[in-house]
Amino acid sequence: MNTTKYNGHHVWRRFRRQQLWRQLRANKTAFVSAIVLIALCLLGLLTPWISPFDPTNMQQQNIMDAELPPFWQLGQDRRFLLGTDGLGRDLLSSILYGLKNSLWIGFWAVILQFTLGTCLGLCAGYFGGWADRLIMSLVDFQLTFSSLMLAILVLAITRAAMGAHDYHIWAPWLLVLVLGLADWPQYARTLRASVLAEKHKDYIAAAQVLGYHSRHIMVFHILPNTLSPLLVIATLQVAHVILAEAALSFLGIGMPYANPSLGGLMGAGFEYMLSGIWWIALLPGLALLVLLFSINLVADWLRDALDPKNLGQRP
Amino acid sequence: MSYFRQITQRLLTGFISIILVACVSYWVLSLISPDYVVAVSLSQYLNNLLHGDLGESQFYYLPNLQIILEKLPATFELVVITSLIVAIFALPLGLYTAIKPRQKLARTVMAFSLLGISLPVFLTGSLMVYLFALELNWLPAFGRGEVVWIGSWSSGLFTASGWQHIIMPATAISLSLLPLFLRLIRAELIQVMHSNPVRLAQAMGITPWRIWLSYGLRNATLPMITMASLQFGTLMAYTMVAETLFQWPGLGSLFLQGIIRGDGPLIAAYLVLVSIMFLLINSLTDLAYGLFNPHLAPWRQRPHEIGQHTP
Numbered sequence: 001m002n003t004t005k006y007n008g009h010h011v012w013r014r015f016r017r018q019q020l021w022r023q024l025r026a027n028k029t030a031f032v033s034a035i036v037l038i039a040l041c042l043l044g045l046l047t048p049w050i051s052p053f054d055p056t057n058m059q060q061q062n063i064m065d066a067e068l069p070p071f072w073q074l075g076q077d078r079r080f081l082l083g084t085d086g087l088g089r090d091l092l093s094s095i096l097y098g099l100k101n102s103l104w105i106g107f108w109a110v111i112l113q114f115t116l117g118t119c120l121g122l123c124a125g126y127f128g129g130w131a132d133r134l135i136m137s138l139v140d141f142q143l144t145f146s147s148l149m150l151a152i153l154v155l156a157i158t159r160a161a162m163g164a165h166d167y168h169i170w171a172p173w174l175l176v177l178v179l180g181l182a183d184w185p186q187y188a189r190t191l192r193a194s195v196l197a198e199k200h201k202d203y204i205a206a207a208q209v210l211g212y213h214s215r216h217i218m219v220f221h222i223l224p225n226t227l228s229p230l231l232v233i234a235t236l237q238v239a240h241v242i243l244a245e246a247a248l249s250f251l252g253i254g255m256p257y258a259n260p261s262l263g264g265l266m267g268a269g270f271e272y273m274l275s276g277i278w279w280i281a282l283l284p285g286l287a288l289l290v291l292l293f294s295i296n297l298v299a300d301w302l303r304d305a306l307d308p309k310n311l312g313q314r315p
Numbered sequence: 316m317s318y319f320r321q322i323t324q325r326l327l328t329g330f331i332s333i334i335l336v337a338c339v340s341y342w343v344l345s346l347i348s349p350d351y352v353v354a355v356s357l358s359q360y361l362n363n364l365l366h367g368d369l370g371e372s373q374f375y376y377l378p379n380l381q382i383i384l385e386k387l388p389a390t391f392e393l394v395v396i397t398s399l400i401v402a403i404f405a406l407p408l409g410l411y412t413a414i415k416p417r418q419k420l421a422r423t424v425m426a427f428s429l430l431g432i433s434l435p436v437f438l439t440g441s442l443m444v445y446l447f448a449l450e451l452n453w454l455p456a457f458g459r460g461e462v463v464w465i466g467s468w469s470s471g472l473f474t475a476s477g478w479q480h481i482i483m484p485a486t487a488i489s490l491s492l493l494p495l496f497l498r499l500i501r502a503e504l505i506q507v508m509h510s511n512p513v514r515l516a517q518a519m520g521i522t523p524w525r526i527w528l529s530y531g532l533r534n535a536t537l538p539m540i541t542m543a544s545l546q547f548g549t550l551m552a553y554t555m556v557a558e559t560l561f562q563w564p565g566l567g568s569l570f571l572q573g574i575i576r577g578d579g580p581l582i583a584a585y586l587v588l589v590s591i592m593f594l595l596i597n598s599l600t601d602l603a604y605g606l607f608n609p610h611l612a613p614w615r616q617r618p619h620e621i622g623q624h625t626p
Contacts, residue, residue: 146548292433
């Protein structure tokens, strides 16, 4: 008997049939934001090759070039398209490196969240009993503390305990670890609910009768049919993690200043803003806003597109 | 389970949680200032804590409790004004976008709410400072302004300067929180509007306003309370960011300064007090569930199940 017939591969099948693609083309806002998002990801990936300077390289910065304005303002310098920051680093390069760091942290933290939340959610829903009770009380516990507050407390204490120098070496990894571990309950909660709805259906019973291992049933039979809401959550979470990382760096407990991030640039630039030098704080902020807005728009569209209620609709 | 037994159980779990948190903060203390831990053992620390002694700051040389209580009013007022702004705008806008989803204005509001979710507090704050404080020179950029002392409570809400100072940080935080609540209220209301009781009420000719308010909003109360209690931590985090940005003399900036100075006892005291605050909020939420819907006995309903409707 062929069970692959039943484990729908819901999302992938629709992707293959180009339904998603057609839906994306039909929605102008989503289409534009998807293009912007892909462009930003490409910029992030290619940063080391396309960036005019390397902001992590102290040799390339000159304090004499500090606080130069962007190209449309008086007193600009042709070498620095978007001006320079307080240390004389090229702002465009810093923003590109910040974009790269934001995307890197967002991607890996969400992979971690997704894996953890999916495993725990599957186990809670499929096995039930004490595993379910244990995992769900963990979910309740973690939901009462917001992930951002938890991350602030944990990272601030780590920074105080390790000292600023050691902390800055480990900062990117710590950020991925803490933001990845802090936000798994949403996946687990959603997945548990869909597993509960799914596990009494006939195809699962068939797989059980055929003697498949429960791990195999969970991963290859249940998961593909419950993947859609998880993908929406994961997309939204990328934005959430990037926002959290920016907030942490802004507070001075995220990425170090030497390794630029969008939030850190804003935090350092704010002091300059009070003396009228607005671009150091506001240009990275604008980049962050465009990144977050495009991710949120794509996630919003994805939620509608993957909603089973809109399944049969032609765009 | 009887109500009395329920309360005793709650108090007991609360007490155990605080003791656990105290142990964790002692461990944190031992990481940050090892020499302090040599002088005070864990049992001594717990004993002091039970007698209301949270230790002495290594930077201010004052009791931590006194320092924290001094900074508490500033943060409390910021949180209250922010919550008021969120409540005043989220309710009517959520109602409007739910009942007239196809109107142009409603769509604009929803688009802006998506923009608001993507706006970090510090970007909104920076833009506001740049626009209103530097360019237009309407509002002060930092600080809390003049305060009035009511006993040992310093309040900025009784002076014009205090209000001028609180407007920008409170608005910056609420612009990030508002979209979350607006979207939740809208989603809940849309769900209620398609339910059978509402259809029956419509068929019976009950006026739309009554349906919206007494069927719609009343049913959205519980999810709103859940959301409010779950977002309390986010509110605290955003307050910390806004306090840093606007140099607001509150708990958040006190904590961050403590971190940078490596002031272990102060950090540990802050941890204990914030955990007690979280516990209180949780208990209040459970109480509110019982008040608004006795049918949903709080001791049977777990937060992760609220807001999930059975079809």
